[in-house]
Amino acid sequence: xxLRLAVLGSGSGSNCQSIFNAIDDGRLDAEVVIVxxxxxxxxxxxxxxxxxxxAEVMDCGGYKNKFPLELQAEVAxxxxxxxxxxxxxxxxxxxxxxxxxxxxxxxxxxxHPALLPAFPGVEAWTQALNAGAKQTxxxxxxxxxxxxxxxxxxxxxxxxxxGDTPExxxxxxxxxxxxxxxxxxxxxxxxx
Ligand code: GRF
Numbered sequence: 657x658x659l660r661l662a663v664l665g666s667g668s669g670s671n672c673q674s675i676f677n678a679i680d681d682g683r684l685d686a687e688v689v690i691v692x693x694x695x696x697x698x699x700x701x702x703x704x705x706x707x708x709x710x711a712e713v714m715d716c717g718g719y720k721n722k723f724p725l726e727l728q729a730e731v732a733x734x735x736x737x738x739x740x741x742x743x744x745x746x747x748x749x750x751x752x753x754x755x756x757x758x759x760x761x762x763x764x765x766x767x768h769p770a771l772l773p774a775f776p777g778v779e780a781w782t783q784a785l786n787a788g789a790k791q792t793x794x795x796x797x798x799x800x801x802x803x804x805x806x807x808x809x810x811x812x813x814x815x816x817x818x819g820d821t822p823e824x825x826x827x828x829x830x831x832x833x834x835x836x837x838x839x840x841x842x843x844x845x846x847x848x
Contacts (some may be wrong), residue, residue: 659686659845662740664748665693669700670830671746671767671837676707678838686841689738692731694723694750716750723750732759744841745799749778753801764799765844767837769829771795771811776804781826784816791815792825794833796840810840 663672672691678684691704696713704711714731717724732755735743745752745766752764770780772795777783784792793813798806812832816825 659684659841660739660741661686661688661744661841662735662738662742663688663691663700663704663744663746665691665698665700665746666695666749667698667700667747669698669703669746671833672700672744673703674834674837675744675746675841676703677834684838684841689740690735694748700746721750723752725753725755728753728756732756735759742841742844744837746837751801751803752799757799757801762798762844762848765796765809765841766799766804766806767833767840768795768797768804769826769833771813772797772804772808779822781829782822785820785822785825789816792829794829794836796836796844798844809843810836812836 663675665672675688679686688709690710691700692712692714693701694714694716701711714727716722716727736759741763743760743764757764768780770784771793775783781792791813793811795808795811797808800806814829814832
């Protein structure tokens with residue numbers, strides 16, 4: 657039976673698109689049932705709408721970074737009602753806590769633009785450049801209550817090149833992210 661996915665994102669949604677693409681070309685037997693964003697103008701919502709996928713804004717009550725616990729409870733209930741099997745965070749910029757975690761144990765994944773445990777947190781590609789790293793990459797991991805701290809599922813390496821700027825490095829990392837995320841979802845499914 658095909659996997660029922662929910663995707664949460666705050667930005668452009670290129671990783672969400674890579675999941676759509678993997679579904680369309682048969683790499684992933686899944687359906688994205690709903691896309692949720694904390695920003696009403698996030699392009700990830702537009703990508704969902706263009707595909708005919710349910711797209712909804714989560715009202716975080718004016719908090720810049722907080723993901724209110726009551727809202728997380730509502731989201732958990734909504735996703736349960738939709739029989740969601742797995743939740744994919746794709747550029748979602750708020751920390752997931754209980755009760756969303758408890759509702760989907762080992763079923764919430766995140767993609768991070770560095771080789772965790774190196775460079776957790778924001779602008780991981782800039783952190784890698786500033787640290788003089790020779791290589792960086794991306795990681796798909798299970799989400800726990802910490803910041804980019806859950807068990808690692810899969811990683812891909814990306815070399816840091818002479819003359820890289822934050823933008824060129826992030827763009828090269830994203831190419832790998834788009835290959836990695838669908839593959840890591842499959843891997844996580846095989847472990848359920
Ligand atoms: C990606 O680099 C992802 O690793 C990070 O945020 C970015 C989201 O990009 N967590 P997009 O919205 O999927 O294009």
